[in-house]
Amino acid sequence: xxxxxxxxxxxxxxxxxxxxxxxxxxxxxxxxxxxxxxxxxxxxxxxxxxxxxxxxxxxxxxxxxxxxxxxxx
Numbered sequence: 001x002x003x004x005x006x007x008x009x010x011x012x013x014x015x016x017x018x019x020x021x022x023x024x025x026x027x028x029x030x031x032x033x034x035x036x037x038x039x040x041x042x043x044x045x046x047x048x049x050x051x052x053x054x055x056x057x058x059x060x061x062x063x064x065x066x067x068x069x070x071x072x073x
Contacts (some may be wrong), residue, residue, distance in 0.1 A: 002026045005060035012046040013066030029056045 004026050008014055013030070020028050031053055041047055057063075 001058040002062065003056070004064065005057040006030040007033055007063070007065040010020045010035055010064060011038070012059075016064065016066060019037045029054055029060065031057050 004020065005011055006017055006028065007031055008017065008019070009032070013032075017028065017030055020026070031051060033051075037047075
């Protein structure tokens with residue numbers, strides 16, 4: 001079975017999670033990225049350690065990210 005991970009940062013990522021749950025039977029995991037996060041992180045290790053990241057996210061077959069600033073997309 002396909003595993004999907006979603007990185008969310010706000011309402012659009014949560015809306016995608018609701019849509020996936022309603023329409024597919026794949027395994028879906030997610031991680032919420034803080035909305036106040038800087039767009040550039042010089043030292044990511046401390047940030048990643050504080051995320052309490054589910055390791056299933058890193059081993060998913062498909063990663064969808066809704067974590068970028070909307071003005072960049």
